[in-house]
Amino acid sequence: MQRINFGRKYLQLNGPLKMRLDVRNATITAIFLAVIVAISVFALMVGSLKLSIDEVFSALFGQTSGFKRTIVVNWRLPRVIVAIIFGAGLAVSGSIFQSITKNPLGSPDVIGFSSGSYTGVLFVLLVLGSNSFSSVAIGSLIGGFATALIIYLLAFQGGTHGFRLIIVGIAMSTILGSINSMLLLQSKTEVALSAAAWGVGSLNGIDWEHGLPAVFLVIVFLLLAVVMNRPLREMELGEDTAKSHGVRINRTQGLLIIIAVSLTASATAVMGPVTFVALAAPQIALRFTKTTGSFAPTAVIGSFLLLGADVLAQRIIPGTILPVGVVTLSIGGLYLVWLLFRQARTAS
Amino acid sequence: MTITKVNVRNQVISKPNARLLAESITIQYDHRVISKNLSIEIPEGSFTVIIGPNACGKSTLLRALSNLLKPSEGQVLLDGKNIHSYKSKEVAKKLGLLPQSSTAPEGITVANLVAHGRYPHQNLIRQWTEADELAVINAMELTNTLELSNRFVDELSGGQRQRVWVAMVLAQQTPLLLLDEPTTYLDIAHQIELLELFKDLNEQGNTLIAVLHDLNQAARYATHLIAMKNGKVIAQGKPCEIVTEQLIEEVYGLKCMVIEDPVTHTPLIVPLGRAGINEN
Numbered sequence: 001m002q003r004i005n006f007g008r009k010y011l012q013l014n015g016p017l018k019m020r021l022d023v024r025n026a027t028i029t030a031i032f033l034a035v036i037v038a039i040s041v042f043a044l045m046v047g048s049l050k051l052s053i054d055e056v057f058s059a060l061f062g063q064t065s066g067f068k069r070t071i072v073v074n075w076r077l078p079r080v081i082v083a084i085i086f087g088a089g090l091a092v093s094g095s096i097f098q099s100i101t102k103n104p105l106g107s108p109d110v111i112g113f114s115s116g117s118y119t120g121v122l123f124v125l126l127v128l129g130s131n132s133f134s135s136v137a138i139g140s141l142i143g144g145f146a147t148a149l150i151i152y153l154l155a156f157q158g159g160t161h162g163f164r165l166i167i168v169g170i171a172m173s174t175i176l177g178s179i180n181s182m183l184l185l186q187s188k189t190e191v192a193l194s195a196a197a198w199g200v201g202s203l204n205g206i207d208w209e210h211g212l213p214a215v216f217l218v219i220v221f222l223l224l225a226v227v228m229n230r231p232l233r234e235m236e237l238g239e240d241t242a243k244s245h246g247v248r249i250n251r252t253q254g255l256l257i258i259i260a261v262s263l264t265a266s267a268t269a270v271m272g273p274v275t276f277v278a279l280a281a282p283q284i285a286l287r288f289t290k291t292t293g294s295f296a297p298t299a300v301i302g303s304f305l306l307l308g309a310d311v312l313a314q315r316i317i318p319g320t321i322l323p324v325g326v327v328t329l330s331i332g333g334l335y336l337v338w339l340l341f342r343q344a345r346t347a348s
Numbered sequence: 349m350t351i352t353k354v355n356v357r358n359q360v361i362s363k364p365n366a367r368l369l370a371e372s373i374t375i376q377y378d379h380r381v382i383s384k385n386l387s388i389e390i391p392e393g394s395f396t397v398i399i400g401p402n403a404c405g406k407s408t409l410l411r412a413l414s415n416l417l418k419p420s421e422g423q424v425l426l427d428g429k430n431i432h433s434y435k436s437k438e439v440a441k442k443l444g445l446l447p448q449s450s451t452a453p454e455g456i457t458v459a460n461l462v463a464h465g466r467y468p469h470q471n472l473i474r475q476w477t478e479a480d481e482l483a484v485i486n487a488m489e490l491t492n493t494l495e496l497s498n499r500f501v502d503e504l505s506g507g508q509r510q511r512v513w514v515a516m517v518l519a520q521q522t523p524l525l526l527l528d529e530p531t532t533y534l535d536i537a538h539q540i541e542l543l544e545l546f547k548d549l550n551e552q553g554n555t556l557i558a559v560l561h562d563l564n565q566a567a568r569y570a571t572h573l574i575a576m577k578n579g580k581v582i583a584q585g586k587p588c589e590i591v592t593e594q595l596i597e598e599v600y601g602l603k604c605m606v607i608e609d610p611v612t613h614t615p616l617i618v619p620l621g622r623a624g625i626n627e628n
Contacts, residue, residue: 004484007457007498012476019475102451227472233453234467240447243416245467245520246440291455 025294032300040080043311044072079203082211083307086267089218091302092225092295093263094278096256099232101165107279108264111169114273115176116147117265118199122180125195126187133210137269144265201274201325203310217266224259233293274325276332277305366390373422375412382408383579395550396557397566400576401600406559407528414445414526440468444522446530452501458512459497465519487518507538527558543569567591567615575599591615
């Protein structure tokens with residue numbers, strides 16, 4: 001029995017995990033999970049060879065072998081799984097940054113981490129001349145972290161200042177963008193073309209071998225994010241209050257930034273910079289759940305957005321498979337303009 | 349004979365022993381020294397009020413006492429141990445703080461905000477228990493916010509909102525409560541209501557330390573008053589013993605009359621202003 005009227009419905013769990021389960025958050029998470037399963041099945045069915053639902057399921061659960069199983073399990077499934085996990089990772093990364101900066105614009109794609117990852121990749125591809133998967137991944141991670149470190153040093157002087165972080169981040173993003181163009185312009189055309197393609201962000205040609213390590217990394221960092229969620233929510237009450245509740249501000253903030261950058265950088269290392277998901281998923285989740293406080297709705301909405309955008313990218317122009325980054329960039333650009341307008345209006 | 353001995357011993361024990369004290373601390377922001385070599389004891393069971401002009405270092409002292417700011421020299425002792433040597437959650441179980449400014453997350457309801465006060469008592473697998481529920485109900489009853497529990501914090505009036513923040517600190521269930529200008533931005537009725545609540549909490553055995561701006565409220569509600577100027581303690585003790593015209597002039601540079609409050613018989617400060625000086 002609930003003796004306190006919280007204004008929301010909770011389900012008290014008294015098992016080994018004692019907590020209040022937010023019924024609205026749980027419902028929204030469940031609905032999006034169902035939608036994700038439906039899109040996933042659709043994504044496994046369609047393609048140059050169309051399969052029926054029965055064929056997809058029997059391929060998945062091992063009753064069919066041969067060519068159809070190869071198509072479903074080795075070609076289409078990795079793309080779906082990668083989209084779901086990366087979408088969740090990007091969304092949670094965005095949620096962490098928006099919470100730290102207390103601003104819906106504070107998202108890794110806006111404040112330059114994705115550009116930094118791209119710079120790292122371009123450096124590996126064009127300057128070092130290596131194109132092995134692991135060196136590209138490492139380049140992306142180092143680029144992302146180096147950018148985060150520079151922005152942190154420039155923006156965090158004696159405390160958190162959300163808006164300063166965003167301004168410095170947008171400036172860094174622009175600077176890195178010019179560096180990226182310069183690197184591309186000074187290279188041979190063929191190499192520059194493949195490097196530029198990476199810069200759009202795409203899940204084309206993803207397979208288990210290239211996807212799994214990053215999927216594993218993203219899952220690990222998602223679990224760490226869940227562990228750090230409670231101190232993060234305390235920090236939303238202001239630094240003094242959080243500290244007086246026993247949160248160690250600097251340690252918590254440092255760990256959260258490492259987790260958020262790692263989530264973005266791991267996904268970016270594999271598919272290139274994909275915008276919009278990290279920016280929009282936490283805000284969409286906020287509209288649906290009417291509260292911050294849980295990563296679960298944000299994560300499933302991120303999965304939904306990336307998976308949905310990828311399916312759309314494959315189907316929108318018949319016969320052509322667009323990179324998913326093009327789709328998210330188009331939607332995201334409009335969303336960003338709307339967000340900037342709304343912020344400017346509330347500011348004035 | 350034995351009775352006398354016990355009495356003597358009791359006297360020794362009942363000497364205002366402090367759970368919270370500062371030992372010759374120097375507090376500074378970057379290189380600007382706010383207080384140097386400051387020592388202070390918060391008498392156990394007191395409602396201690398710190399007063400002083402703007403920028404005298406009273407809020408800074410409160411920040412040092414609540415472990416928000418680490419003194420560059422000296423130490424703050426909590427129950428005989430350097431406050432900095434505790435685990436941060438252990439401090440939070442002994443000492444609650446109502447800071448000058450806090451922010452309520454978007455769309456949070458009153459009961460959910462008050463529930464945040466339980467954070468130091470919770471962990472990853474024990475996020476909400478019976479004890480948390482009881483503490484939250486109790487805190488909301490004390491602050492008269494139970495009927496607001498399902499409202500959004502953003503839509504409350506200033507007075508209601510401040511009571512909710514106080515409820516959050518009470519839900520923390522700490523024997524020591526530090527309040528940084530808790531009555532600022534409230535109208536006079538809400539100020540008195542809040543101060544009466546603090547008085548009740550003090551009478552129930554809690555030790556309260558507050559920074560207040562209003563001298564008359566400080567003199568009325570404090571059981572122990574600390575007057576500060578330029579980072580130094582000028583006087584401390586019971587308000588009726590230390591509040592004099594000389595002290596107020598020394599601390600604030602304000603000429604005034606000190607008369608007896610007709611209601612509580614505590615000192616009442618009446619500023620002279622230009623009118624008073626001309627008359628004299």
